[in-house]
Amino acid sequence: MATVVELIRYPIKGCAGTPCDRALLTPAGLAHDRAFMVVDADGVFRSQRRDPRLAPIRPEIDAAGERLTLHRPGADPMTIDVDTTGPRRDVRLFDNAFRGIDQGDAAADWLSHALGADSRLVRVPPEHERVTDGAIPGTAGYADSSPLHVLSRTSLALLDARLAERGEAPLPMTRFRPNVVVEGWVEPHTEDRVRRCTVGEAELGYAKLAIRCAVTMVDQETGGKAGPEPLRTFAAYRRAARGGVAFGGKFAVLRPGRLAVGDELVVTEWGPAEL
Numbered sequence: 001m002a003t004v005v006e007l008i009r010y011p012i013k014g015c016a017g018t019p020c021d022r023a024l025l026t027p028a029g030l031a032h033d034r035a036f037m038v039v040d041a042d043g044v045f046r047s048q049r050r051d052p053r054l055a056p057i058r059p060e061i062d063a064a065g066e067r068l069t070l071h072r073p074g075a076d077p078m079t080i081d082v083d084t085t086g087p088r089r090d091v092r093l094f095d096n097a098f099r100g101i102d103q104g105d106a107a108a109d110w111l112s113h114a115l116g117a118d119s120r121l122v123r124v125p126p127e128h129e130r131v132t133d134g135a136i137p138g139t140a141g142y143a144d145s146s147p148l149h150v151l152s153r154t155s156l157a158l159l160d161a162r163l164a165e166r167g168e169a170p171l172p173m174t175r176f177r178p179n180v181v182v183e184g185w186v187e188p189h190t191e192d193r194v195r196r197c198t199v200g201e202a203e204l205g206y207a208k209l210a211i212r213c214a215v216t217m218v219d220q221e222t223g224g225k226a227g228p229e230p231l232r233t234f235a236a237y238r239r240a241a242r243g244g245v246a247f248g249g250k251f252a253v254l255r256p257g258r259l260a261v262g263d264e265l266v267v268t269e270w271g272p273a274e275l
Contacts, residue, residue, distance in 0.1 A: 002190075002265040004199060005153065006173070006181035011061045011068065012036040012121070013142045014047050014054040016220065017177060018061075022260035025202040027253050028140050029147030030179055032061050034124075036068070037100065037142040038111055041118045043091040045142070048215045048223075053115050055223040068103075070110060078110045084126060091122055093142060101125050134207025138252030146207040146250035150191050151178035155247065158188035162233050171230055174220045176212075178248060182265050189273065191249040196269035201257025209246035209274055216247075240275055 008017035009030040015038075024031040038046040038054065048054050058071040061082075069079040083101055091100040100122025102108075107121040124141040132138045132146050140147040151173070160170035173181055180199070182191070195206045212234060217227035234245035 002152065002182040002184040002267075004180060004259065004261050004263045004265060005183045006178070007259070007261055008177075008179055008181075009033040010177065010179075011059040012038060012054075012057070012070075013045065014038060014051070016056060016058040017174070018059065022258060024256070024258055025148070025200070025253055026256050027138065027147070029143060029253065032065050033147070033179065034141040034143040035061075035065065036103070036121055036123050037091065037093070038115070038119050038121055039091050039100070041120075043089060043100075043120075045091065045093045046115070046119060048218045049213060051115055051117070052218045052225055053223040055218050055220045057111075057114060068107075070107070072114055075110075075114065078106060080104060080107050082123060084123065088125055089122065094144075098128070098130070098142075099125055132207065132252070134250060134252065136205035136207050136252045136254070138205075138207060147253055148180060148204060148251040149178045149210055149248055150180045150182065150194075150204075150251055151176055151210075151248035152185050152188070152191050153181060153183045154185050155188045155191065159230060159233065159247070162237065163229060166229075166233060168229050168233070172220070175216055175218075175230070176247060177215070177220075180259075180265075189275070192246075192273040192275060193270050194249065194251075194267050195271040196254070197265055197267045199265045200259030200263040201255075202253065202259050203255035203257075204251040205254045206271070207250045207252050209240055210248035210250050211240060211242075211244040212247050213244075238275065242274075246275055 103121040
């Protein structure tokens, strides 16, 4: 049996997560998850891969998604009224072209100062339609791929044990930016074998393994690059058959609904691990 012990949404792609006790799971993931994105002057998304100073920026959004407040250490917070009706602009996420609603000069100036580079904040427009890939496709806002990332504490415990063997310090769960953290599985990486499950009112379907990148080497508290771990250790035991290293599972939303910390995650269909 697995139990949800953490729920985290990331209102702005690449910025800090906001823990919550309960949340609405929409077809695109936890409500307001990756609904916003920071872009450069050309509309290309900013990521911790090249802009690690995104990490300590902590966004807060109200339940209705109408007010967004940005916090960062050493700076005054900034609050905006979220614009869902303004002009659309072209934005790019990896090689994909999407549209975004610019959130104004105040947010742009605040973020440009925080990142040391010209930046704009955009929101997913209401008409945003996107199909994500995987064994079971889904939809998402500005997430890299599938709408929901599930990771177990047992998997992190194994990684920390492997790091200890190398004389390295353990890593916090925040380094991996999951949406749903579960506890209770005895075997590490049990999430790799889940094909369908229910949690709270919702049902999830397996999309693919979560392939990890250089973001895992960014200290999420300071925004500093702290590599080479964990990618060096993952390379010794988590190489994926399709390339890269894997840690956690990506899931599509088969049935939206409410879920909460303390809910049981019930697996209704198992499959083989793809690793």
